[in-house]
Amino acid sequence: MKHFDVIVVGGGHAGAEAAHAAARMGAATALVTQRRDTIGAMSCNPAIGGLGKGHLVREIDAMDGVMGRAADRAGIQFRLLNRRKGPAVQGPRLQADRKLYSAAMQEMTAQQPGLEVIEAEVADFLMKSGRVCGVVLRDGAEILAGAVVLTSGTFLRGVIHIGDQKQEGGRVGDAPSNALAERMRVLGLPLGRLKTGTPPRLDGRSIDWSVLEQQPGDAEPVMMSFLNKAPFVRQVACGITHTNMRTHDIIRANLARSAMYGGHIDGVGPRYCPSIEDKVVRFAEKESHQIFLEPEGLDDHTIYPNGVSTSLPLEVQEAYIRSIRGLENCKILQAGYAIEYDFVDPRALNPTLELKDLPGLFLAGQINGTTGYEEAAAQGLVAGLNAALGARGREAARFSRAESYIGVMIDDLVTRGVSEPYRMFTSRAEFRLSLRADNADQRLTGLGIKLGCVGAARAQVFEAKTEALQKGRIALQSTSFSPSEALSHGIRVNQDGQRRSAYVLLSMNDVAFEDLAAAEPKLATIEPEIAEQLAREAVYANYIGRQSAEIEAIQRDEAWEIPISFAYESLSGLSSELKGKLARARPASLAQAARIDGITPAALGLILARLRQQKRSRSA
Amino acid sequence: MDTIFAQASARGKAGVAVIRISGAQAWAAARALAGDLPAARTAGLRVLRAEGEPLDTALVLCFEVGASFTGEEIAELHLHGSAATVGAVLRVLGEMSGLRLAEPGEFTRRALENGRLDLAQVEALGDLIDSETEAQRRQALRVLSGAIGKLVDGWRADLRRAAALVAASIDFADEDVPQEVVAEAAVLIGRVSGSIARELTGSGAAERIRDGFEVAIVGRPNAGKSTLLNALAGREAAITSAQAGTTRDVIEVRMDLGGLPVTLLDTAGLRAAGDEVEAIGISRALERARAADLRVFLLDGGEVPLIAPEPGDLIVQGKADLGAGFGLAVSGLTGQGVDALIGSISTVLSERAGSAGVMTRERHRVAMRRAIEALELAIVELGFWPERAEIAADGIDRGIRALESLVGRIDVEHLLDDIFASFCIGK
Secondary structure (H helix, E strand, O other): OEEEEEEEEOOOHHHHHHHHHHHHOOOOEEEEEOOHHHOOOOOOOOEEEOOOHHHHHHHHHHOOOOHHHHHHHHEEEEEEEOOOOOHHHOEEEEEEOHHHHHHHHHHHHHHOOOEEEEEOOEEEEEEEOOEEEEEEEOOOOEEEEEEEEEOOOOOOOOEEEEOOEEEEOOEOOEOOOHHHHHHHHHOOOOEEEEEEEEOOEEEHHHOOHHHOEEEOOOOOOOOOOOOOOOOOOOOOOEEEEEOOHHHHHHHHHOHHHOOOOOOOOOOEOOOOOOOHHHHHHHOOOOOOOEEEEEEEEOOEEEEEEEOOOOOOOHHHHHHHHHOOOOOOOOOEEEOOEEEEEEEEOHHHEOOOOEEOOOOOEEEOOHHHOEOOHHHHHHHHHHHHHHHHHHHOOOOOOOOOOOOOHHHHHHHHHHHHOOOOOEOOOHHHOOOOOOOOOOOHHHHHHHHHHHHOOOOHHHHHHHHHHHHHHHHHHHHHHOOEEOHHHHHHOOOOOOOOOOOEEHHHHHOOOOOOHHHHHHHOHHHHHOOHHHHHHHHHHHHHHHHHHHHHHHHHHHHHHHHOEOOOOOOHHHOOOOOHHHHHHHHHHOOOEHHHHHOOOOOOHHHHHHHHHHHHHHHHHHHO | OOEEEEEOOOOOOOOEEEEEEEOOOHHHHHHHHHOOOOOOOOOEEEEEEEOOEEEEEEEEEEEOOOOOOOOOOEEEEEEEOOHHHHHHHHHHHHOOOOEEEOOOOHHHHHHHHOOOOOHHHHHHHHHHHHHHHHHHHHHHHHHHHOHHHHHHHHHHHHHHHHHHHHHHHHHOOOOOOOOHHHHHHHHHHHHHHHHHHHHHHOOOHHHHOOOOEEEEEEEOOOOOHHHHHHHHHOOOOOOOOOOOOOOOOOEEEEEEEOOEEEEEEEOOOOOOOOOHHHHHHHHHHHHHHHHOOEEEEEEOOOOOOOOOOOOOOEEEEOOHHHOOOOOOEOOOOOOOOHHHHHHHHHHHHHHHHOOHHHHHHHHHHHHHHHHHHHHHHHHHHHOOOOOOHHHHHHHHHHHHHHOHHHHOOOOHHHHHHHHHHHOOOOO
16 A cells, blocks of 8 residues: 655645645655646646735745745736735736746646656545544545645535526536535534635637737746746736626626526625626726636637626627627637535634644645635645644644735634635735735745755745845944935935935835945945835835734744643633634634634633643643 | 833821832933932932922832843832822823823733743732723723713714725725815814813813722612711711601711722612602612722621622621621611721722722823824824824824724724715725
């Protein structure tokens, strides 16, 4: 019988990232997927990154993950969103060539030492004294492992709806995993049902591009990975068109035939990915909705019309698509559809993404109620790292809300659960000014090196950059100008007699690094890229200083881990209501306990006092 | 870590109030008030001054790091406990940089972190902390039940919408969010900031945010409530007559009861209403009585109170001059038992509410001042839109968090609800 440290089930974005993370940690890893050629498949839109999402990709990359590197290799249009706003809310996004992306992912997977791909369907788990210790394949073969990561996406009892037609499936063309879903149910995991949708795919050769507005990429493309400097392939533009009143009339007349409006779907959909049916009904006064026509690849004529996901019957999809400017003769290559699937209430998970009641089994991606490639991959990273650490008996890797979007997402999921598919937004991060896409490496690569998931090449780049930043920072902070000195070099500041450091001046909107370098030769040795990065951090230095007490308090509470067996009922002085709440939630740390509704300062004090007592008696 | 302070003593008739300051700047803060400090763990009498003006003559007591309740540097100021003095000292401390009012349970938390308390001690303190929290909540509820309640609802709605508009423009930058929303957000924030400023300068709040406690006298018509009120107040505050239902509305008498500022409420008699006017009076009476800090039930013999007494409420036998009754018996007419009742009321209030009254008021004042500062900054930053959008958002967020004890929590889910309800967003 085969034996691995870590088995990852599923080869989507969560699965690939999990398998790579475990393998980078030195764990003997198997990635079990129904079809090897679907590793890195983009089932939804051909784009990666965005606001909050681009932050996640940068964080994955900072831990030496694969998503950012694969995305850059496939990037055919790069845009930095919110370019005119401050760096904290700028999010890198790119259109990816679907084939290039999965090819890059498959190539990296083949090259990753310690990672073996097994083509098979997993039908069951192997259990030993309450712990998951492997998987059983459909043909009955068994594979043993120290830990299993399940990333089944929308495959658990997946049902695809097109109008009133429905069929079982995890994705168009792929069978669902019903045996596994049944097993999950038997294990007593808290399951719920969600839905999501996609638009029809169009044949780009049948679109009249000449009448449509074009949206080109940025003139200076910003890469996803800290390791890359420039795009790998030819760059293209997206097209833009709009729905009109006629489109809306067609949709309205056929609402009853939509799977979602016809009452065929029970699952809850994401509000930020409304179907075109939803948009027309909920915002009836709007005369037009924007559609981005996104090419799926350089040598692929498929077009993804972003903005018109639907579950109407195919002939209605054809009718409304053809009512749109530029699409009058358009051919649909594949119908849009809605998909319903089972998910596990993520409150059943530890922050390591291991199930509280089923040690040895980690869950990542859409199975945890999230949506989006980036959210899935980030969870894959966390699960893969922790599965590898757990299999070796090492201490878990934890991600703090104060340090990363990954930490924000994990904490939101395991503490608050989900009421709709969870998507990242920058507004979810209370320390948004310090959690920037531009400094993800400074926040996380050091942790990655310590854990052992960062390769030598990246570690070297990181250390050199960190040193250059530190040198540059000191040089800027130790150089100061009076207002009149500044003015003599063409730098305009308030003539208030106050000396300002070059660091402070750099944080000002209208002060360019070149002017400072011209004024003080020792600053000229700072490389432009390093100076740019220092300018980004200088903008927020004051604000971040103000948050430091808050961050410290959170981190102190995060450091107080609460064992899963903690006996809340034995704490006298705690109301039975709070005892019940805490016993159900089983928070992993004092910080997580503090975020449970209704928990009082006194209750936290009691828990802390008990933790201290236990710590003392252990060390005694 | 911040240096924190709070009134550490419950107020009683002895009239001594202890303000505890804990943290790295505790001694420096005490020195700023007292001039010089006595040796550690030795009490010294000092005149506390702010900008040269004397505030109070107080006993000052200092504890070194490792030898104090929290394990941190501590200074205690034992003041003459009038609300005005305590309020003034709290205010001066709050204006020192690096100092802030302690959150409920924060002293205990620090003591725990520094290994100064064991589990049993924390269990003993737990009730105290929760009642402190509860007292603050009640106080806030009472403050909010009047006209200021509507004002605060307005603040919440405006802030929530402003934050949602800015969040939409940041997080959905590549969608159809009209740019005018930024101007709308600035208007909303300006409106809230102005309204808070008016409350702070006292044109509205001074009268409405009452100092001290409310005590409602509850009983059936003609049970002798008004007579008792007059006896307590020592003057004819409420119209009294023998005809049932004389008191048509809630009558308030502000008085000093055993050193505590108290507003006595004489409520309409609780019984089935005879006419519409009386019905309104009765419903008001019920509402006010429930929101009060303490209820004194005035009963005729063995009847059952009309609203359920809460723990600590006083039940007394009225019209004691007409014959002997049970337990605490009073007569407004002869003055029998009035002193004993005053004693009971002030004991209960001192024990239950502790320092909550003054503290809550001071806390709200600090909260409002911080909120204005953050919101005004946000308005300035919105002027640079789209540059510095996230800094404007940070200002709005800090303003909301400062006001959390008044307007309640506004988190990202509320903002997302508003965004998806207002804009057609999503692809």
